[in-house]
Amino acid sequence: MVRRPHRIALLQHIAEQGSITRAAKSAGLSYKAAWDAIDELNNLAQKPLVERSVGGRGGGGAKLSEEGVRVLRLYQRLQALQTQLLESPEETSDLALLSRLMLRTSARNQLHGQVASITPLGRNDMIGLALAGGLTIDAQITHDSTLRLELEAGTDVFALIKASWLELLVPEQPVTTGHNCLTGKIEEILDADDGPCEVRIGLPSSQTLCALAEKDHLKALKLKAGSDVKVQFAPSYVLIGTPL
Numbered sequence: 001m002v003r004r005p006h007r008i009a010l011l012q013h014i015a016e017q018g019s020i021t022r023a024a025k026s027a028g029l030s031y032k033a034a035w036d037a038i039d040e041l042n043n044l045a046q047k048p049l050v051e052r053s054v055g056g057r058g059g060g061g062a063k064l065s066e067e068g069v070r071v072l073r074l075y076q077r078l079q080a081l082q083t084q085l086l087e088s089p090e091e092t093s094d095l096a097l098l099s100r101l102m103l104r105t106s107a108r109n110q111l112h113g114q115v116a117s118i119t120p121l122g123r124n125d126m127i128g129l130a131l132a133g134g135l136t137i138d139a140q141i142t143h144d145s146t147l148r149l150e151l152e153a154g155t156d157v158f159a160l161i162k163a164s165w166l167e168l169l170v171p172e173q174p175v176t177t178g179h180n181c182l183t184g185k186i187e188e189i190l191d192a193d194d195g196p197c198e199v200r201i202g203l204p205s206s207q208t209l210c211a212l213a214e215k216d217h218l219k220a221l222k223l224k225a226g227s228d229v230k231v232q233f234a235p236s237y238v239l240i241g242t243p244l
Contacts, residue, residue: 007037011064011072014038014050020062038062045071107160107239108210111137115155118146127151127240129159133205137180139238149242160239166211168199169230170221179232184209186227189218201229 013023024034042048049068052061064072116136117128125146127139139159151157175181182203190198196212203209209231213223223229 007041008072008075010034010037011041011049011068011075014062015064015069015072018061018063020052023062108163109159109161109166111159111161111207113137113157113159115151115153115157117153118151125151126235127157129157129238129240131159131205132207133203135182135203135205135207137182137238138235139240140235141240145240149240151240151242156243158241158243160241161209161233161237163198163210163212164196165233165237166209167232168211168213168217168221168223169232170223171228171230173230175230175232176234179234180238181230181232182209183228183230186223186225186229188225189223191215199223201231 010023010027010029013026014020017023017026020034020038021031024031027034029037038050038052042050045067047067048065049071050062051065051068111129111131113129113131115127116130117126119126119128120143121140123143124140125143127141127146129137129139131137137159149155149157169175169181171183184201184203186199187202187208188200190200192198196214197218199211199213199218201209201211211231218224
């Protein structure tokens with residue numbers, strides 16, 4: 001069964017119920033969560049998807065705008081097409097790949113993986129991620145983010161890491177306590193006329209990381225193309241995204 005994203009599901013409930021209160025109850029959301037979702041929907045769209053009315057016998061209501069009706073109908077058509085595609089294991093795999101390829105972000109490093117563990121840390125959670133080739137890293141996010149992204153063991157995710165957040169170490173250097181560490185080999189160093197160099201690092205998993213490093217730092221560590229290198233970064237520097 002294809003699970004509908006909560007926000008799209010809420011559009012369907014609003015269309016059917018004509019009331020935020022009834023729509024929230026039908027969708028299994030709190031009244032506040034429903035309003036937050038509506039605000040988020042309207043903020044993401046070029047035109048509001050949900051129109052609100054205040055007052056009246058029922059204390060106000062809500063309905064889909066023409067834009068909202070079109071979006072809901074499009075999603076329903078896509079859902080029907082997806083159901084057809086999921087009948088084939090090969091097409092299921094290709095569909096998942098397409099969703100990854102269509103992800104756009106300013107982060108240079110985008111690593112696909114799965115949630116392996118979730119460890120509570122007060123208001124935060126430490127998310128253990130299993131990447132390709134048996135590699136593992138940790139991401140520290142708020143507990144609210146864990147709930148909003150509906151993370152659980154086995155959830156497909158994207159680990160997003162900005163190039164400037166990666167620190168290069170030579171193999172014999174110790175890793176900062178609590179930091180992630182991935183080892184690889186420098187494939188290429190791209191000099192910049194002004195600013196740091198771009199360092200491309202090949203991982204054993206055949207994935208590639210991009211880091212930024214000053215020329216003097218690379219020279220001091222005697223790092224060059226072909227050098228073995230360690231890359232460290234704090235779990236709080238790992239952003240997590242999930243496919244729609």
